[in-house]
Amino acid sequence: MKTSGRRWHRRSYHHGNLKEVLLEAARTLIEQHGAFGFSLAEAARLAGVSPAAPYRHFRDRDALLAEVARSGFERFAARLDAAWNNGIPTPLSAFEALGRAYLAFAREEPASYAVMFETGVSEAQGTEAIQAAAASPAAEKAFNVLQQAAAALCRQLPENERPPLKLVAMHIWTMSHGIASLFIQEGSVARKVPLSPEEVLESGMLIYLKGLGVLPEVPGEETASGES
Amino acid sequence: MKTSGRRWHRRSYHHGNLKEVLLEAARTLIEQHGAFGFSLAEAARLAGVSPAAPYRHFRDRDALLAEVARSGFERFAARLDAAWNNGIPTPLSAFEALGRAYLAFAREEPASYAVMFETGVSEAQGTEAIQAAAASPAAEKAFNVLQQAAAALCRQLPENERPPLKLVAMHIWTMSHGIASLFIQEGSVARKVPLSPEEVLESGMLIYLKGLGVLPEVPGEETASGES
DNA sequence: GTCTTCATGTAAACGGCTATTACATTAAAG
DNA sequence: CTTTAATGTAATAGCCGTTTACATGAAGAC
Numbered sequence: 001m002k003t004s005g006r007r008w009h010r011r012s013y014h015h016g017n018l019k020e021v022l023l024e025a026a027r028t029l030i031e032q033h034g035a036f037g038f039s040l041a042e043a044a045r046l047a048g049v050s051p052a053a054p055y056r057h058f059r060d061r062d063a064l065l066a067e068v069a070r071s072g073f074e075r076f077a078a079r080l081d082a083a084w085n086n087g088i089p090t091p092l093s094a095f096e097a098l099g100r101a102y103l104a105f106a107r108e109e110p111a112s113y114a115v116m117f118e119t120g121v122s123e124a125q126g127t128e129a130i131q132a133a134a135a136s137p138a139a140e141k142a143f144n145v146l147q148q149a150a151a152a153l154c155r156q157l158p159e160n161e162r163p164p165l166k167l168v169a170m171h172i173w174t175m176s177h178g179i180a181s182l183f184i185q186e187g188s189v190a191r192k193v194p195l196s197p198e199e200v201l202e203s204g205m206l207i208y209l210k211g212l213g214v215l216p217e218v219p220g221e222e223t224a225s226g227e228s
Numbered sequence: 229m230k231t232s233g234r235r236w237h238r239r240s241y242h243h244g245n246l247k248e249v250l251l252e253a254a255r256t257l258i259e260q261h262g263a264f265g266f267s268l269a270e271a272a273r274l275a276g277v278s279p280a281a282p283y284r285h286f287r288d289r290d291a292l293l294a295e296v297a298r299s300g301f302e303r304f305a306a307r308l309d310a311a312w313n314n315g316i317p318t319p320l321s322a323f324e325a326l327g328r329a330y331l332a333f334a335r336e337e338p339a340s341y342a343v344m345f346e347t348g349v350s351e352a353q354g355t356e357a358i359q360a361a362a363a364s365p366a367a368e369k370a371f372n373v374l375q376q377a378a379a380a381l382c383r384q385l386p387e388n389e390r391p392p393l394k395l396v397a398m399h400i401w402t403m404s405h406g407i408a409s410l411f412i413q414e415g416s417v418a419r420k421v422p423l424s425p426e427e428v429l430e431s432g433m434l435i436y437l438k439g440l441g442v443l444p445e446v447p448g449e450e451t452a453s454g455e456s
Numbered sequence: 457g458t459c460t461t462c463a464t465g466t467a468a469a470c471g472g473c474t475a476t477t478a479c480a481t482t483a484a485a486g
Numbered sequence: 487c488t489t490t491a492a493t494g495t496a497a498t499a500g501c502c503g504t505t506t507a508c509a510t511g512a513a514g515a516c
Binding site for chain 2: 034035036037114117118119127130131132133134135139140143163166167170171173174175176177178179181182185186187188189190191192193194195199200203204206207208209210211212
């Protein structure tokens with residue numbers, strides 16, 4: 001029973017699906033060992049191939065991480081887009097769904113999220129590929145969903161009170177990202193606060209939208225606890 | 229002339245200040261090569277000592293990074309505290325100074341900031357030390373400054389309208405962090421938006437505070453452009 | 457002053473990782 | 487069936503992290 005040691009001791013000399021398996025292995029290993037400590041060799045072991053095999057599919061280690069980021073942005077954008085659903089049934093409810101989708105992605109794919117948003121600093125040599133992914137069409141598409149949502153919300157305001165769209169989109173994005181980023185970290189002080197990311201985001205957005213003038217006079221004024 | 233190759237070919241066998249120099253070298257290298265790609269050996273070279281020397285001062289590579297994080301949190305907390313200055317002259321002006329101080333730290337010490345907030349994912353083996361730093365007293369002190377500011381702002385509200393302090397503090401923190409984090413990245417989509425981090429934070433906070441009910445009826449209603 | 461001691465640095469070595477090169481295997485096209 | 491290109495392996499070189507045994511010298515004991 002060759003399959004005992006590995007899930008799939010491949011039958012043929014050729015793997016058949018190595019690229020995808022390597023990406024999956026990378027995400028798994030990054031979740032376990034952190035964005036540091038991820039090693040191409042270990043991913044290869046996990047996939048059951050030699051340490052040199054990955055180089056047939058990725059130019060180097062960073063190219064693999066860049067692909068993790070790029071594909072992550074694609075799923076991210078798709079998910080945000082589905083949640084926003086063109087503002088249906090109402091912009092506000094869709095906006096809430098959007099926020100939840102954002103946090104859900106960060107929670108379900110922490111490795112992808114980390115590589116997408118928290119890789120490297122400055123013009124790091126060797127991370128250009130990843131940084132390119134962070135500026136890829138997929139990344140822009142994700143941001144565009146946020147911008148659409150911002151636009152729909154602003155459309156409820158009289159024209160002379162509308163702040164620049166990009167600014168509102170940035171506010172939404174930075175708050176969502178800040179929450180996702182702080183809560184992903186195990187040891188973070190954020191974890192010591194007895195609040196779920198969703199609670200923080202929803203209450204924060206309620207206050208922000210009220211400040212924007214978008215909310216129709218909140219009834220209960222229970223700004224804190226949300227509804228759940 | 230031995231001194232040509234290095235700034236300071238130390239005269240004595242003993243370095244005299246190796247620990248600090250290594251921390252400084254680490255910050256420099258992380259800025260240049262990213263949080264990945266930082267190597268203890270290179271830091272040692274930069275300090276002009278053998279690759280084994282750092283182990284006299286740090287248990288391992290992660291311990292050095294943890295110290296970068298810990299000392300970073302200390303300077304961070306001190307700086308935020310000085311900027312907040314107990315809400316003097318007014319809570320609002322002090323709050324604005326606090327936000328600027330937050331972003332200034334992230335801009336001036338991007339390496340520290342990255343190690344403090346963007347290291348690793350989940351319960352990564354090998355990063356426990358850094359995660360411990362992220363939950364250290366210094367980190368809590370920094371958060372406490374934000375919480376004090378939140379408290380001072382909330383104190384301007386009638387008691388029955390005050391949201392939980394920790395919640396407001398988290399809103400402030402997550403938005404500041406989100407902006408700092410997104411703008412630190414070179415390739416980020418955030419860099420394509422023609423807005424400075426300060427503009428985004430200040431305008432966002434204006435809207436948020438208005439939603440909170442803290443702002444005394446904004447006069448100009450130029451929600452976007454701030455004053456600068 | 458000399459001796460001892462301990463902190464601090466070095467040299468050498470091991471194993472793991474990245475990446476390259478030459479070679480092996482096989483699927484697919486002609 | 488033969489050829490070819492894609493895909494994987496083996497072997498190798500260089501770097502890094504880390505450990506161990508040894509070297510140096512500053513500070514105090516005498």
